[in-house]
Each structure stands twice: as structure tokens, then as C-alpha cells.
Amino acid sequence: MKSSSEMVADKQAKRGGTLALIALCLGYFMVILDSTIVNVVAPVLETQLNTTHIAVQWVIDSYLLVFASLLLTVGALGDRLGNKGIFLLGLIVFTVASALCGLAASVEILIAARVFQGIGAALLVPPSLALLNHTFETPQERVRAIGVWGGVAGIAAATGPVVGGLLINWLGWRSTFLVNVPVGLLGFLLTARFVGTSPRLAQRGFDIPAQLAGIVALGTLTFAFNEGSHLGWQAWPIWSSLLVCGLAIVAFLLIERRASSPMLPLGLFSSASFSAANIVGVLLNFGFYGQLFIINLFFQQIKGYSPLLTGLALLPESGLVWFASWLSGRVSARVGPRVPMVIGSLIGAAGFMVMCIVDRNTPFLITCIALMGIGFGMSFNMPAMTTTCIESAPRERSSIASAVLNAGRQAGSALGVALLGSLVGSISAFIPGMRVAMIIAGLVFLIAAGLSFFAVRKIEPARSFVVQVDKHPVELKS
Structure with a gap:
């Protein structure tokens, strides 16, 4: 039986772990929220900043371009310089950049601030997952924490249009950027106080x-x-x-x-589970974010909804995100990640197939059922897929493993929006194009289900390789 002092210590450790998880989730929440909230702001920017549609498009693209292109570099830097310092720097950069976005007097200044914000986003994502991996010691704790982390990201992505519509109606477009300032400050304070450090890989160069x-x-x-x-x-x-x-x-x-000390050890891909998880990540983001782009257009251009009403109409897709992510963590902890990856992909594919019958006159209940299937399927799969990727890599390489996963997912998102979005070019051909896009997205989710079933059986570590940890050579294993 534990003494009273041991019980107090356990309670404090649990509280510290919870606050550390909140800190890491706050940083990731801001990054994902800003990836979707700006889509609602775009039409307002064109009017209030007296600029062109192309310039407003670059307000969106500049952030994504810088964010995606720096992910692998930041993952390597986190492994070498320490993930906590990189994460804290990311919070500072992202918070300051958000303030500059909110105070921008012209579209040119706004684009420059968004580039700065993209740098901050890249500094936040790989270290957040790596720090989470080192904060929680047991595999069960890590799986559940990743479930929470993934759920927060899903909520941020799905509720971005709702939050954006509400803030624009109440406080104006600048508030969609300025809202990050208090969140970033809180995240910095919690991280500095409660998040521990991770091992450094003191190698000979930065490649x-x-x-x-x-x-x-x-x-x-x-x-x-x-x-x-x-x-x-x-x-x-x-x-x-x-x-x-x-x-x-x-x-x-x-x-x-x-390279003698590579930025991305290719031995990571010797694990079938690691490779499969990264491919599934690309496929899921391709289908989900391509769908999210089209659904926004469907509600506003075909149904005639306002930005706020569009955000509310998307609530069925985001309403199950937290529950699905929590459930995924619980299921993965008990039976492994393969089951939620397969089931989540199949449920998402079913949702896409229901969307194929939706048109202007379809009752919202049917659209609601389809959106719930897509949202639940994506959210049930993502934490398990993330767990597979991170657990298949040596813990000391969790930052670069996270960077590989997120870089692939960002590329999948961009490809999905570009290719599926191109199918709905004109209003007259929108519904046929949307149906084709939903069929493609559903097939992509089915491919993800098949790949998960055949490739993700038991998480095995990637091939070991020799590095230096704090200047002492060791052989990294799982």
C-alpha cells in the first residue's frame, strides 16, 4: 500500500501530465484552426482590404506553402536541438505572427505575416507530438494521449468555419487572427512550466x-x-x-x-507499419480535406447558406470528432491500432457514398448522416494511424517521424483540394462533379482500409541504426 507522500506525488505527476497535454494540444489546435478558419474570412478580406481574389488566395496558400516545406527540417532540428526549445520558439513566432495578421493594413502585409505564421506552425507540429511521446511513459498512456491530441486537431479542423463565422459576425475579420494571441501566451506558460525535455541527438552536422x-x-x-x-x-x-x-x-x-548522419533515416521505412501509416495519412487527408473544400462551396453556392450557417451545417461532421478520437485511443490501447484504422476508413467510405446521392433538394437529414459518417470515420482512424507511425519509430526519432507524417498529410490535403476541387468548376456542373469527387474520396478511403488491414498487424520498430544521444553512441531500438 502506498504512503500518503507517494499518493500525493502520484497525484501531482498526473496533474502535471494533464497540463502538459493541454499545453501541447493548444499549440497544435492553433495551427489546424488557422488552416481552415481563413477559408471563411477570404470573401471578407477581398472587400475590406480592397484587393483581388488572387491576392486573397495567396493569404491562404502562403501559410500552407511555408508550413509544409519546413516540416522535415523542423523535425530534424527538434531531434538535434531539443523539442521543447523548438516548441516554445514556435509558440512565440506563431503568436507574434497572429498579432501582425490581425493588425495588417494591407493584403501585402497580411501575406508577409502569414508567411511568418507558417514558420511558427512548422516549428510547433513535429515537436508537439515528439514531446507528447516522451511525456507519457507507457504505451497505453501514449495511445490515449495521442487520441486526445488527434481529437483536438479534428475539432480545430471541423469547427474552423463555425468559429470564423461567429468571430466575423461579432468582432470582425481581424479577430480570427487575434484570437490566437491569448491562446499562444497560455500555451507558452504551460509548456515552460509543465512540459519536460526530450533527448537530443548530438550528431556531427545538420545535413x-x-x-x-x-x-x-x-x-x-x-x-x-x-x-x-x-x-x-x-x-x-x-x-x-x-x-x-x-x-x-x-x-x-x-x-x-x-549521408553519415541523415536528416531522415531511410531505415525508418523498413517498418511496414510506419510506411503504411504514412500512406494512409496521405490518403485520408486527400479525401477529407478535398470533401471539406467542396462541401463549403456546396452549402454557400448551391444551397445559398451564409458563412455562419455553413459552419453550423458542418457541425454533424465535427460533432463526433472528440468522441471518435477518444474511442479510438481506448480501442487502440486494448486491441492495437489496426482495428480502428480499418473500421474508421470503412465508415468514412460509407459516408462518402451516401454523399453521392446528395443534391440541392436532398433533405438535410441525409446530408447530416453522410457528414457524421465521414467525420467519425476520419476521427476514429487518425489517432490510431498516428500511434502506428510514432510507435513504429525509435522514441528518439519521434520528432522526425512526426514531421514525415505531417508533411505527407499536408501534401495529401493540398492534392485533395486541388484535384477534387477542380471537378466542381461551374455552378451548372457542380452536382455531377461533386458526385464524382465523393466517389473518388470514398475509393481512396477503401484503399486506406485495405492497406491498414494487410500492412498494420503488429507494430514493429524500424530497423535500428546507430546515432549519438548526448554524445554517447547508442543503438536505437523501439
């Missing part, structure tokens, strides 16, 4: 050539996906960006294969 190649590859890929439907896929900026992306990927792989 600068690979970092530059990775930035170029992700940056050009994201640019092409975001601008392809706008400029046309045959336009020279698009095909040249894709060509540069391909060359940069080849250069990246050659550099990493020969």
Missing part, C-alpha cells in the same frame, strides 16, 4: 543539402497542388514546379543514402 532539397521538394509540390486548378495544370509554373519537385526528391534520396 544542410538534404534540408534544402526537402524544402524545395515540399514547397514546389505544395505550390503546384494549390495553384494547379487556378493557373491550369498545363501552365509552365505548374509543370516546371512538378519537374523541380521530382528532381529535388531524387536529390534528397541520394543525399540521405550517402
Whole structure:
């Protein structure tokens, strides 16, 4: 039986872990919220800043472009310099950038501030998951914490349009950026006080050539996906960006294969579960965010809803996010991540298939059922998929593993919005195009279910490799 002092210590440790989880979730919440909330703000910006549609599009794209292109670099920096310091720096950069966005007097200043904000976002995401992985010691605790982390991200993504519509109606468009300031300050204080440090990998260099190649590859890929439907896929900026992306990927792989201390150890992909989880992440984001883009257009352009009413109409999709993520964590802790990954993908695919019968005159109840299936399926899958990715990598490499997962998911999101969004170009052809898009998204989720069933059986660690931790050589294993 534990003494009273031991019971007090256990209680304090549990409270500290909870506050650490809140701190890490706050940073990730801001990043994901700002990825979706700006879509509601865009039409207002065009009017109030007296600018063009293309300029407003860059308000959205500049953030995503910088965010995606820096993820791998930040993952490597977190492993080498310490994830807590990188995360705290990210909170400072993101909070200051949000204030600059809210105070911007012109669209040019706003775009520059959004670039700064994208840097902050990249500094937050890989370290947040790595720190979470080191804060919770047992696999069961980590699985449940990742379930909460994933649930917070799902809520942020799904409720962004609602929050944006409410803030615009009450306080104006600037409040959609300024709301991050108190959240960022609270996150900084909680992180500094309650989040512990993670081991550093003190290697000989920072692999600068690979970092530059990775930035170029992700940056050009994201640019092409975001601008392809706008400029046309045959336009020279698009095909040249894709060509540069391909060359940069080849250069990246050659550099990493020969590097003595690679930024991205290719041995991570020796784990079938790690590789499968990353592919599933790309597929899920492709379908979900492509759907989210189209549904916003459907409610506003076809149904005639206001931005606020559109956000409220999307609540069925976000209403089950927290429950599904919590349940995924519980199920994964008991039977492993394979079951929720398969079931979540199948439920999401069923939701997409129901969306195929939706048109202007369809009762909202049917649309509601479809959105609930998509939202639940995505949210039930994501924590398990994230757990598979992180647990399949050595704990000391959790930051770069997180960066790989999130870089792939960002690329999947951009591709989904670009390719599925291009199917609904005109109002007259919107419904047929939406149905084709929903069929494609459903098939993508079915592929994810099949891949999860056959590749994710038992989480095995990636091939071990020798690095230095705090200047002492060790062999990393799971």
C-alpha cells in the first residue's frame, strides 16, 4: 500500500501530465484552426482590404506553402536541438505572427505575416507530438494521449468555419487572427512550466543539402497542388514546379543514402507499419480535406447558406470528432491500432457514398448522416494511424517521424483540394462533379482500409541504426 507522500506525488505527476497535454494540444489546435478558419474570412478580406481574389488566395496558400516545406527540417532540428526549445520558439513566432495578421493594413502585409505564421506552425507540429511521446511513459498512456491530441486537431479542423463565422459576425475579420494571441501566451506558460525535455541527438552536422532539397521538394509540390486548378495544370509554373519537385526528391534520396548522419533515416521505412501509416495519412487527408473544400462551396453556392450557417451545417461532421478520437485511443490501447484504422476508413467510405446521392433538394437529414459518417470515420482512424507511425519509430526519432507524417498529410490535403476541387468548376456542373469527387474520396478511403488491414498487424520498430544521444553512441531500438 502506498504512503500518503507517494499518493500525493502520484497525484501531482498526473496533474502535471494533464497540463502538459493541454499545453501541447493548444499549440497544435492553433495551427489546424488557422488552416481552415481563413477559408471563411477570404470573401471578407477581398472587400475590406480592397484587393483581388488572387491576392486573397495567396493569404491562404502562403501559410500552407511555408508550413509544409519546413516540416522535415523542423523535425530534424527538434531531434538535434531539443523539442521543447523548438516548441516554445514556435509558440512565440506563431503568436507574434497572429498579432501582425490581425493588425495588417494591407493584403501585402497580411501575406508577409502569414508567411511568418507558417514558420511558427512548422516549428510547433513535429515537436508537439515528439514531446507528447516522451511525456507519457507507457504505451497505453501514449495511445490515449495521442487520441486526445488527434481529437483536438479534428475539432480545430471541423469547427474552423463555425468559429470564423461567429468571430466575423461579432468582432470582425481581424479577430480570427487575434484570437490566437491569448491562446499562444497560455500555451507558452504551460509548456515552460509543465512540459519536460526530450533527448537530443548530438550528431556531427545538420545535413544542410538534404534540408534544402526537402524544402524545395515540399514547397514546389505544395505550390503546384494549390495553384494547379487556378493557373491550369498545363501552365509552365505548374509543370516546371512538378519537374523541380521530382528532381529535388531524387536529390534528397541520394543525399540521405550517402549521408553519415541523415536528416531522415531511410531505415525508418523498413517498418511496414510506419510506411503504411504514412500512406494512409496521405490518403485520408486527400479525401477529407478535398470533401471539406467542396462541401463549403456546396452549402454557400448551391444551397445559398451564409458563412455562419455553413459552419453550423458542418457541425454533424465535427460533432463526433472528440468522441471518435477518444474511442479510438481506448480501442487502440486494448486491441492495437489496426482495428480502428480499418473500421474508421470503412465508415468514412460509407459516408462518402451516401454523399453521392446528395443534391440541392436532398433533405438535410441525409446530408447530416453522410457528414457524421465521414467525420467519425476520419476521427476514429487518425489517432490510431498516428500511434502506428510514432510507435513504429525509435522514441528518439519521434520528432522526425512526426514531421514525415505531417508533411505527407499536408501534401495529401493540398492534392485533395486541388484535384477534387477542380471537378466542381461551374455552378451548372457542380452536382455531377461533386458526385464524382465523393466517389473518388470514398475509393481512396477503401484503399486506406485495405492497406491498414494487410500492412498494420503488429507494430514493429524500424530497423535500428546507430546515432549519438548526448554524445554517447547508442543503438536505437523501439
